[in-house]
Amino acid sequence: MSEAKWYVVHTYSGYENKVKANIDKTVENRHLEEQILEVRVPLEDVVETKNGVQKVTQKKMFPGYVLIHMIMNDDTWYVVRNTRGVTGFVGPGSKPVPLTDEEMAPLGIQRENYVVDYEVGDGVKVIAGAWADTVGVVQSINAAKQSLTINVELFGRETPVEISFAEVKKL
Numbered sequence: 001m002s003e004a005k006w007y008v009v010h011t012y013s014g015y016e017n018k019v020k021a022n023i024d025k026t027v028e029n030r031h032l033e034e035q036i037l038e039v040r041v042p043l044e045d046v047v048e049t050k051n052g053v054q055k056v057t058q059k060k061m062f063p064g065y066v067l068i069h070m071i072m073n074d075d076t077w078y079v080v081r082n083t084r085g086v087t088g089f090v091g092p093g094s095k096p097v098p099l100t101d102e103e104m105a106p107l108g109i110q111r112e113n114y115v116v117d118y119e120v121g122d123g124v125k126v127i128a129g130a131w132a133d134t135v136g137v138v139q140s141i142n143a144a145k146q147s148l149t150i151n152v153e154l155f156g157r158e159t160p161v162e163i164s165f166a167e168v169k170k171l
């Protein structure tokens with residue numbers, strides 16, 4: 001199995017989030033989680049001044065484009081290429097060209113690799129993000145996405161939540 005790389009997909013302008021949602025849903029339905037790891041619409045914070053009031057908003061860095069971290073093969077190519085709103089991969093002809101590490105660095109998307117010793121059933125505490133200070137039990141580990149799924153109590157029910165390795169520590 002080859003290594004996953006980042007690819008750029010061209011979409012209709014304004015359809016970036018819809019394309020992301022459609023690809024995520026297709027990945028889930030076809031069980032391609034191990035091949036299409038992540039779909040991103042890169043955003044940047046922009047300070048706007050209206051009526052003398054400064055406001056920070058998020059704007060798309062590349063309108064009309066979506067980044068996909070995937071292992072390129074016939075199945076993944078077909079799924080992405082035939083998603084509604086996708087006009088094609090960026091690259092010469094019909095052959096997609098992956099982004100290099102140098103091209104990915106300014107986007108801040110590349111993550112460092114974490115070596116973890118978590119196992120299913122271990123107790124963890126979330127130390128960052130929206131679920132900070134939450135304690136949960138590891139249900140599954142996804143080394144490719146560098147995340148784990150834990151169950152947290154939400155409204156009196158056990159709810160699975162996907163958390164990055166960087167945001168948890170072992171109890």
